[in-house]
Amino acid sequence: MKANFIYRTALAASFGCSLLLGLGATATNARAAELKVMSTVALTPTLDELAPKFEASGNHLTIVYSTIANLKKKIDAGETADVFILSHPVLDDLQSQGKVAKGSVADLGTSYVAVGVRAGAPLPDISTPEKLKAALLATKSISYADPAKGGASGIHMAKVIDRLGLAEQMKPKTVLVPGAESGELVAKGEADMAVAQASEIAAVPGTQVVGPLPGDFNSKITFSAGVGATAKDPAAAKTLIELLTGPTGKAVLKSKGMDPA
Known part of the structure; x- marks a missing residue:
């Protein structure tokens, strides 16, 4: 009898544990979310570091990176996402069109168009327009985002070069890249100077x-995040944005060369 009682008690305990584990797994699955994010390439370093933290609880992120101009074209053509990370003015526009949930836009941080060089190389003096002009003339090669592909920093730099009257002089020593690759070219020695968002170079x-x-x-730009109007899990999308705007997100943004909001 005693042995039978012990067996039944153990069986009940085992069943109880299995039930609790099953309920736990169900709860975990219920919390897990599949989110699609459309983000400017300027936030690549930040999201690369924060995505695993968000996915640690079973969530999954699919992130589409591109220039703001290219992403805007995709959105205008009907593509959507659960979370958009773009410039504040673009998100405001999408919100007015009903493509971003009203009241969901939150500023993440501000970055500026910067000059970068290889680590350990002498730092050129770019403190005044005249000294910037001299630095550009002295450099053997420069790389920035192709303005034709919509990169904000590339469009801006092309205008700066034109204002300095250096369009013809700079053309033969300019290497255009499709997105945020100019820093990589400098690191590999394929260009002497990069112009991009400071956060992209610092990363x-x-x-x-x-x-x-x-x-x-x-030129400064404020990057923001907003919940897509068609988001399947708005609560999870909001949680991701809260991670980006919270203490952990702010610390990562700062470490990537951005001024947190």
Whole structure:
């Protein structure tokens, strides 16, 4: 009898544990979310570090990176996402069109168009427009995003070069890239100077940020996140944005060369 009682007690305990484990697994699956994110390439370093933290609880992120202009074209053509990470003005526009949930836009941080060189290389003096012009003339090669592909920093730099009257002089020593690869070219020695968002340059090992473009050549951009109006799991999308805007997100943004909001 005693042995039979012990067996039944053990069986009941085993069943109880199995039930609890099953309920736990069900709860975990219920919390898990599949989110699609459309993000500017400027946030690549930040999301690469934060995505595993968000996915640690069973969630999964599919992130589409591109220039803001290219992503805007995709969105205008009907593509959507659970979370959009773009410039604040673009998100405001999408919100007014009903493509971003009203009241969901949150600022993440501000970055500026910067000059970068290889780590350990002498830092060019770009503190005034005149000194920037001299630095551009002195460099053997420069790389920035192709303006034709919509990269904001590339469009801006092309205008700066034109304002400095250097369009013809710079053309033969300019290497255009489709997105945020200019820092990588500098790190590999394939270009001597990079111009991109400071956060993009700072994230590439083997590069260093010289500083922002001087005076009224400087260009800052505020990046923000918003929940897609058609998001399948708005609560999970909001949780991701809270991670980006919270203490952990702010620390990562700062470490990637961005000024947190």
